[in-house]
Amino acid sequence: MKTAEIKVTVELDENNVPENILWESTDSTNKEAVPVKSMMLALWDQSYKNALRIDLWTKDMPVDEMKVFFYQTLMTMGDSFLRATGETNIIEDLRDYCAHFAEKMEISK
Incomplete structure (x- = not known):
């Protein structure tokens, strides 16, 4: 081990x-x-x-970087959830929300 x-x-x-x-x-x-x-x-x-x-x-910590940090964290949490559970339908919803979050926070991808 x-x-x-x-x-x-x-x-x-x-x-x-x-x-x-x-x-x-x-x-x-x-x-x-x-x-x-x-x-x-x-x-x-x-x-x-x-x-x-x-x-x-x-x-x-700059606020604009905090917004990107949250966005990236949400996206990677979705990736981890998908790997852990195989739940594809809800991940599409989460990714849609992340796109909405990025738009509202004016984050360029």
């Missing part, structure tokens, strides 16, 4: 607002921590049958 570790370091200001987010993985070819402006982590708690989430972004 192989084991990999993902480490997220969040540097906070005096008001506990993220200033820097760094992530690294023992399984990555890049051995240095990579700075990011935003992250979303979702975990499934099987005992309680609910999602546990951590959504963080730095105080200097």
Whole structure:
């Protein structure tokens, strides 16, 4: 069995607002921590049958980039859901919504 570790370091200001987010993985070819402006982590708690989430972004994360980040996250969640369940019909609906989201947020693809 192989084991990999993902480490997220969040540097906070005096008001506990993220200033820097760094992530690294023992399984990555890049051995240095990579700075990011935003992250979303979702975990499934099987005992309680609910999602546990951590959504963080730095105080200097640009709003226009946050819109693109959400759009891309929604799209990739759809891809993951399709691979996990094979539910093709609902994925078409989700992709339609993502197109609507991109249009409303004025995101160029």
